[in-house]
Amino acid sequence: MLLDANDLDHGAVLDADLCIAGAGAAGITLALQFLDSGRSVLLLEGGGLKRETDVQNLYAGTSDEPLADGYPLMSRLRLLGGTTNHWIGACLTFDPIDFTARDWVPDSGWPFERSELRPYYMRAAEVAGISPPAFDDVDPTLFEGSMIGVKQTQGHARRFGEVYREQLEEAPALRLVLNANVVRVALGQDAGSVEQLDLATLGGKRLAARAKCFVLALGGIENSRMLLVSDDVQSTGVGNAHDLVGRYWMDHSGFPVAAVCVSDRDRTLVTYRPQGGRVLRLNEEIQRRHRLVNCGLMFNHVPLIEDTRHALLRDGAWQRLAPYLEDSGIRPESSLLGRFDRHRDDKLYYRRFSLLPEQIPTPDSRVTLGTAEDPFGLRRVHMQWSLPPETYRTARKTAELFAEDLGRRGLGRVAVDFDALEGAVYQPGFHHMGGTRMHPDPRQGVVDGQCRVHSVANLYLAGSSVFPTSSYANPTFTILAMTLRLADYLASRLGREA
Ligand SMILES: Cc1cc2nc3c(=O)[nH]c(=O)nc-3n(C[C@H](O)[C@H](O)[C@H](O)COP(=O)(O)OP(=O)(O)OC[C@H]3O[C@@H](n4cnc5c(N)ncnc54)[C@H](O)[C@@H]3O)c2cc1C
Structure with a gap:
């Protein structure tokens, strides 16, 4: 079902088993996995079906050099389908070494090896509309015995909003709500779980979304920002007890x-x-x-x-x-x-x-909050990119x-x-990664190996904000694979809790 928050009653509370915030590559991919699951799903999208200036301007922020101030506004899109509305569509798997801890790359290492993602990359190819990916080097004879490997990229700029809108609209147990901007992750007083997401429209309506599990899929900058601005229960923001939210941010x-x-x-x-x-x-x-x-x-x-x-x-x-x-x-x-x-x-x-x-991860490269506020009274983003x-x-x-x-x-x-x-x-590649890095130890990562915010029992993050390292490969194919992995995990968790 397709809804518009502008048409809902002020003060309305929407509920579901699973609430996904953000309908870009990650959010849509996650929602698609629950269409026939018997679980009710809310998919909240801050934008509408088309790009609108006042909505897009919610993304405006500031940056230190070498990024331009226009970077947060220009490098992502706020509407159904998110930034896939202008991505190029290049898809490439990360290499096995990207997942390993390397003593010469500080803070490297994922909680699992690439083999864990292999089946999910295969499924991600269907979602992205490409052929199954080549995991190994192609043309091995060309550089036989050499120090060089050759990988094959595939490109298909699938616009997720256009391609998947009908499927989402027709799913009986799913409500896709447009113009529903998440403005706060509302924690319970013990700070151990999310009670609701506060929502707002630019027209002034306030609503709320409640669920058993919440997933933020707001993109590789906004996931960090949303945790940072939600600072009413914990003064440093959600999941930020160790001052990690926003840090280790990367671009290619x-x-x-x-x-x-x-x-x-x-x-x-x-x-x-x-x-x-x-x-x-x-x-x-x-x-x-x-x-x-x-x-x-x-x-x-x-x-x-x-x-x-x-x-x-x-x-x-x-x-x-x-x-x-x-x-x-x-x-x-x-x-x-x-x-x-x-x-x-x-x-x-x-x-x-x-x-x-690949960008070497560093805590000094970060998403922070600036002094200016957006129309919802939330501090706008300030980017510091350090290589x-x-x-x-x-x-x-x-x-x-x-x-x-x-x-x-x-x-x-x-x-x-x-x-x-x-x-x-350095010229940025518009591949936002990091900011809510994944690590099994809460002192070293914002989310655990299942992408759950360490200190919050029912809050998960989808998208490249969880990447601990960046590879050189374009991120979205790995975002899709990671999202499919998260979908399997959430299906089993919701199944256990039913
Ligand atoms: C010009 C360009 C070319 C690119 N080309 C490639 C490429 O070839 N290959 C590749 O791998 N990657 C490419 N990328 C990057 C790719 O677009 C992103 O990696 C991908 O879109 C990220 O998916 P996502 O779902 O995490 O974020 P997004 O696609 O940005 O989706 C986030 C969604 O959340 C919504 N949202 C944000 N804030 C809120 C809020 N507060 N409340 C509710 N909803 C909200 C947004 O409206 C959006 O729909 C390119 C990017 C750009 C800018």
């Missing part, structure tokens, strides 16, 4: 500072298609040996330039590679150019690519090792503009 950043040139024979290496392309990365053993974070090498969405041997040589960046190749024992002139001599008659293909390092300098070292070393390996195999040449890399201003 890319450095479009490298170029690759390959011969006709290996053209597939640089083939880019928006609906699915290749991402290269160093294998786990090399990452461990050099103590590097996981870093993708992704070809950019620019036309493939053919026959560009001269263009590449004119590009000043090329020469800057030389000193770094000396370290690896390869003389750039002889070995790299020599490799191409073997393909003298081939066409050459040239493409720019980006280095996409440890080690990130530069990883990007640089990854590029060097990649170049070395590619040259040694005669597959191509890589030019990296290291000066540009050193001076690069």
Whole structure:
């Protein structure tokens, strides 16, 4: 059933077995799992069916550099379907190493291994409308015995609101309520459980939602903000006894500072298609040996330039590679150019690519509350994005090792503009992650391994705010897999409590 909070009575109390706040990728995916479950579900969405300026403006906030003040407003959407209304749809699994604790990556390690998510990734593919994902490297012969692995992305920009609206509307036990803004997580006086979510409309109505279990799926910034602004029972906010809410916030950043040139024979290496392309990365053993974070090498969405041997040589960046190749024992002139001599008659293909390092988690990178308030009287968000300098070292070393390996195999040449890399201003990728990190120990994480807020018996979080580390891979496919895992857990919990 589809309802609009504007049409409900002021003071109305809605109840259900399960209440999900936020109808974006995570919230809709979760709700879909309960359509035939015999459980009543409330799906609360702050926006409507279309983007409206006053609603979208609820997302406005401020940021410290390098983020622009417009970042909180522009990098997400507040309407049914959430940010999937303008996502690109690139889907990629995280790597096994992304889940492991690495002593050179502070605060790394998830409470489970990737194998735990494998069946959920398979189901997530159906939700996202893509083929089953490749978990292992594709094209193993291309880089056989190499330090490089090749992963395949798929892209399908499914608009969750449009695609799933009818199913949600027609489900008898589900009420999807539009324009229902959660304005407070109301804890009981003992602070051990949620009594209700307070709701408000921009027209001035106040309502409430009550349930056995509550899930916040408000996105990778708003999950933190909602816990922080709900500070009436616990002065530091919900689940924030250890000052962790909002911290360890992450985004992906890319450095479009490298170029690759390959011969006709290996053209597939640089083939880019928006609906699915290749991402290269160093294998786990090399990452461990050099103590590097996981870093993708992704070809950019620019036309493939053919026959560009001269263009590449004119590009000043090329020469800057030389000193770094000396370290690896390869003389750039002889070995790299020599490799191409073997393909003298081939066409050459040239493409720019980006280095996409995983962000190293740090408590200083955070979602906080600013001084300005939104129309509901809630403090607006203030973002502080901080990237440890080690990130530069990883990007640089990854590029060097990649170049070395590619040259040694005669597959191509890589030019990296290291000066540009050193001076690069981080550009955010609009992949909001962290802020309510998952860890079994309440002193190290806001939610436990089942995504339940440690101190609150019936409050769960869905979405990338729970990610302890960020990988280089786009987050939404993992959001979907994690949400399906949460759905299974909640189904069994509600079953036990019935
Ligand atoms: C331009 C762009 C391109 C992207 N491309 C990709 C890509 O190719 N691949 C990829 O993996 N990711 C991509 N992303 C990121 C992707 O969109 C997000 O990871 C994903 O949408 C997050 O899902 P979510 O459900 O957690 O949050 P959202 O989709 O943002 O959903 C949150 C929902 O909560 C609602 N809400 C918020 N506050 C309240 C409140 N107080 N009360 C009630 N409801 C509320 C919102 O209206 C929204 O519907 C892209 C993002 C951008 C901006």
